[in-house]
Amino acid sequence: MTAHVGDFGLARFLSEVAQTSSVGMKGSIGYIAPEYAMGSKASTQGDVYSYRILLLEMIIGKGPTDDMFKDNLSLHHFAKLALPEQVMEIVDPQLLMEEAEVIQHNENHLGRRNRMHDCLLSMVKIGVLCSAESPRERMWMKDVVAEMHAIKDLYLGVGIHRDKQVR
Template identity: 60%
Template sequence: MPNGSLDSWLHSSANGDERLQLKSLSFVQRLNAAIDIACALDYLHNHCQAPIIYCDLKPSNVLLDEDMVAHVGDFGLARILSEDFNYSQSQSNSLTTRGTIGYVAPEYGTGAITSTSGDVYSYGIVLLEMLTGKRPSDDMFENNLSLHQFAKMALPERVMEIIDHGLLSEEIEIIGHSENPNNIRSKMQEALISLVEIGVSCSHESPKERMEMKDVVIEMQKVKGFYLRC
């Protein structure tokens, strides 16, 4: 893809990509990419002949085209849930198909059956990474602190303190040239709080507490509509 991976944009300095050293994804670009990813997973889970579980969602598997539209690629670990789905076989597969550390659902590590809720967990982590600029494997996440907990503890009053500085600096410049900066700044903060809440909800340790992708798409579209009415 012409614009590389989402990972290369979120972590350009760490990746040493000279083309992106002075660039950062704006808030709207990140929001659009997050919606594109949610729609892709919703399609796989709910609109195929049989549900497809992606199993390895992470920024390096999300590619951006010339229009900065996000595409989910690399289906090497994907699983199809057919009518003759064998639960014992799926449980066995889940032990060898764990995805990528930091993004894989915690229940897979205990031999849980592969499910769509595992993709939801990965989506929640990716969304939080897009907002905070921090990988789930960041050195700061130790002593039982995770990206999920880091974001959850900031809700709602301290959310702006954990947001990626690159995202904020880009938006501050845009807000500074607007006719009603206070209104846009307020709406952006409210939108960011809503997005962090979605990310936290998707990345709950318990699969039963996670949202479904069809509901994630609806909520993400609501946030976009709210913000673009600035």
């Protein structure tokens, strides 16, 4: 749960200064989109790639340069391999500790635990989809935002009570 500064929004900033070359573009290994290393200009899809770092690192508790990521294992592949059955095994235990206390004291603890699992699973899926090697295979940020709002609503139980009342 340590904050890091990322390249998020790099494409918008660089387009404002009329960037025509990637010379001088800087970033940390694992945090910038791989196409930048091949001379591609900054793009919104590169920002989507950087967003996945924020998302996966917060959920898993490990950064892309962690010692465990070697021999062709990356943060992306680690998360992808856990989907869907083992997603709770890769979640940062610190993230789960506070929630476990809330769940224990909640009368509908099983429902809340299931919603938490579904939300974390969906968030890891988004992280994996945002970190595809090819920019064309990545989600669009507007779709990410819509998905994240839906995940928040699911977690908070928005609509659950309304559905029960309508029936």
